[in-house]
Amino acid sequence: MSGSLDGIRVVEFAHIMAGPVCGLMLADMGADVIKVERLPGGDGTRGFVPPDVDGESAAFMMLNRGKRGVALDLRSEEGRSAARRLVAGADVVLENFRVGTMERMGLGWDVLHESNPRLVYGQITGFGRTGPLASQGGFDLIAQGYSGLQSVTGEGPGRPPVKVGAPVTDITAGILMAFGVVSALFERERTGRGQRVDTSLLEAGITQTFWQSAIALASGVSPGPLGSAHPLSAPYQAFRTSDGYINVGASNQATWRRLTGALEAPEIGEDERFVTNAARLTNLDVLVAELEPRFLAKPSDVWLEILAGAGVPAGPIASVGEMLEHPQTLAREMVVETEHTRLGTVRSLGTPLKMSGGGVRDVTERDRVARDEGQPDAATRRGAPMLGEHTRVVLAEAGLSPGEIDALVSGGHATAG
Numbered sequence: 370m371s372g373s374l375d376g377i378r379v380v381e382f383a384h385i386m387a388g389p390v391c392g393l394m395l396a397d398m399g400a401d402v403i404k405v406e407r408l409p410g411g412d413g414t415r416g417f418v419p420p421d422v423d424g425e426s427a428a429f430m431m432l433n434r435g436k437r438g439v440a441l442d443l444r445s446e447e448g449r450s451a452a453r454r455l456v457a458g459a460d461v462v463l464e465n466f467r468v469g470t471m472e473r474m475g476l477g478w479d480v481l482h483e484s485n486p487r488l489v490y491g492q493i494t495g496f497g498r499t500g501p502l503a504s505q506g507g508f509d510l511i512a513q514g515y516s517g518l519q520s521v522t523g524e525g526p527g528r529p530p531v532k533v534g535a536p537v538t539d540i541t542a543g544i545l546m547a548f549g550v551v552s553a554l555f556e557r558e559r560t561g562r563g564q565r566v567d568t569s570l571l572e573a574g575i576t577q578t579f580w581q582s583a584i585a586l587a588s589g590v591s592p593g594p595l596g597s598a599h600p601l602s603a604p605y606q607a608f609r610t611s612d613g614y615i616n617v618g619a620s621n622q623a624t625w626r627r628l629t630g631a632l633e634a635p636e637i638g639e640d641e642r643f644v645t646n647a648a649r650l651t652n653l654d655v656l657v658a659e660l661e662p663r664f665l666a667k668p669s670d671v672w673l674e675i676l677a678g679a680g681v682p683a684g685p686i687a688s689v690g691e692m693l694e695h696p697q698t699l700a701r702e703m704v705v706e707t708e709h710t711r712l713g714t715v716r717s718l719g720t721p722l723k724m725s726g727g728g729v730r731d732v733t734e735r736d737r738v739a740r741d742e743g744q745p746d747a748a749t750r751r752g753a754p755m756l757g758e759h760t761r762v763v764l765a766e767a768g769l770s771p772g773e774i775d776a777l778v779s780g781g782h783a784t785a786g
Contacts, residue, residue, distance in 0.1 A: 372399015373728030377554065379461040380405060381436065382452075382476070384412045386509075386536060387493045387570065388465035389432040390543025395461070395550065396435035397720040397729055403459075403763055404433060404754065405452060408442040408784060411756045422712055430753040434707045434717050438754025439763050440784035447782040449474050455767045456481055456488070460563075461550055465493035468503050478565045488563040489553040491546050497569040507570045509536040516574025521581050523594035531594070541573035603649040604628070604656060607686060608664040615669050618682035622646065631679035632663050709752030710786075717752075757784035 377400040381392040389404075389412070396402040406412050417428040439455070442448040453476065456462055462481060464471050471477045471492075478490045492498060495507020496515075513519045513532045523531035549566035557563055575582075580600055584592045592600050599605035602620045619628040622645075629638035637643060637659055642652045649656050664672060669685060676683040687695065693704055705719040722729045760783050764774050777783040 372397070373724070373726075374398040374400040374551075374554075377401065377460045378458065379403065379463060379550075380452075380456045380459045382462065382464040382466070382471070383493070384465065385414055386432065386539040387507075387542040387546070387573075388463050388491075389414075390540055391491060391493070391546040391550065392436060392463055393432055393434070394544065394547040394720070394722075397722065398551075399728070400461070402436040403455070403759070404436045404438050405443075405455070406438060406440045406756060407444075408440055408448070408781075411440060415756070422715060425709070425712060430707075430709065430715055431717055433753035435751050436754060437759035437763055438757060438786075439760045440757030441760075441777075442782045443474055443476075445780075445782045447777055447780060449476065451764060451767075451769065451777055451783065452476060453481075453484075454769060455764065457485060458767065459485070459488060460554065461489045461491060463491045463493075463546070463550075465507075467506050468494055468498050482563065482565070486562050487557060489550055489557065490563065490565045491550050492565060492567050493542050493546055494567075494569050496571045498567050502571070509539045509570060512538040512570035512574045515571055517578050517581065517591075518574050521578070521592055521594055521600075524596050526593050528594070537577060538570040538574040541576060542568055542570050545573055545576070598653065601650075602646060603653050604660060606657075608657075608661060610664050610667060610669045610672055612668040614686050615664075615672055615676075616684050616686060617664075617676065620682070624681050625649070627679045627681045628676070631675050631681055632660070634659075634663060705750075707750055707752040710755055710758060712752070715752055755786045758786035760785040 374395060377395070379392060379395050379400045379402045381388060381402055381404045383389050383392060384407070392402045392404065404412070410416070412429060412433070414429040414432065415426050418426050420427040422430070441452055443452060452474075456476070462476075464476075472479075478492070481488055481490060493507075494503070495505050495512060496502035510532055513522075514530075516538065518537070519530045519532055522533055523529070545568050546566060549568060553564050553566050581592045584590065584600060595606075597607040597616070599620070604625075605618050605620050607614045607616050617628065619625045625646075626638055629635055641648065643649050643656055643659075667675075673683055673685065685691075692698055698704060701719075701723075703719045703721070704716055706714050707717050709715045720729055760778070761774055764777075764783075765771070769777075774783070774785070778785050
């Protein structure tokens with residue numbers, strides 16, 4: 370039940386979302402991720418309630434499954450000293466504080482790299498560690514505005530600004546950092562030395578604007594919001610049916626022809642205003658006005674069956690609850706069960722990566738067999754830690770004696786579950 374990153378120890382000082390997303394992905398790949406939470410209170414997501422499961426934050430449990438938990442008072446020298454001993458033998462450190470925070474605690478890149486030259490140091494900030502905005506804190510909403518995402522999200526010109534519903538810059542920054550960390554670990558195999566990996570919520574948001582930036586760089590004109598429509602292809606958007614909405618993706622000439630056939634409207638396909646993709650984009654409002662009455666004639670399920678038969682990409686607009694129960698979601702094991710120390714079985718999102726060589730620790734058949742045979746569960750089967758749940762065992766692994774650990778706990782510099 371090994372993962373691709375088995376043997377890699379990650380110490381995660383990160384909090385809330387971007388850094389913990391990275392830690393979650395590394396844990397899914399088999400890394401031993403040790404989450405260090407600051408006292409008092411621990412990770413801020415522990416307070417993101419509701420929703421909760423019997424008092425435990427659903428948000429915290431979602432992002433921190435598969436990790437071991439240590440709780441230290443990093444304001445005290447005793448807590449910081451324990452943290453330095455913890456990272457001395459680590460392969461990776463993750464943090465997403467404001468620029469300078471880790472340095473003030475004596476846990477910055479320069480200090481840790483000097484004592485551990487093989488260390489890979491992953492740093493996520495709001496705007497990057499360089500540049501005029503480097504000192505500003507980072508929040509997804511603010512980053513969406515700075516990155517241009519909010520300017521292209523929403524119903525259309527003249528409407529209020531709308532952010533992407535999901536915290537996309539936080540999540541993307543975490544994914545980018547996981548890629549950067551693994552790349553740095555790979556390079557370390559050649560050079561023997563670690564390095565600092567630096568990304569930000571701003572850059573994560575900018576990365577999401579490939580199509581819109583292509584338009585702006587080529588034309589000098591910044592595109593605006595189009596609702597569900599696409600800036601480079603039409604028709605590629607949601608259409609109202611007699612009982613709801615469906616998404617239709619006639620994204621090239623072949624699917625456009627199939628769509629007009631499925632609508633039994635060949636005259637639309639021959640209309641010179643719509644005969645090419647460029648023409649359809651130029652006349653998008655007119656095109657939508659022509660198509661909408663046809664879609665309103667039948668319910669969503671009927672249209673999805675017709676369009677599937679015609680080879681036109683289409684799909685429903687599912688609620689999150691519907692998505693979680695969809696057979697395809699379940700077949701891809703994107704909903705998994707984890708074992709929480711206090712709550713027992715808790716459902717969570719699974720890993721989006723599946724590897725033929727077994728490099729991902731996932732809820733696979735081999736895990737089920739191992740469970741049935743009484744073997745330990747894979748990393749993704751471990752639920753999120755209670756505050757300080759693994760403090761004693763992890764600090765002991767770092768070389769602290771039982772007496773030293775007792776002194777930390779009794780002095781209020783650590784919490785042990």
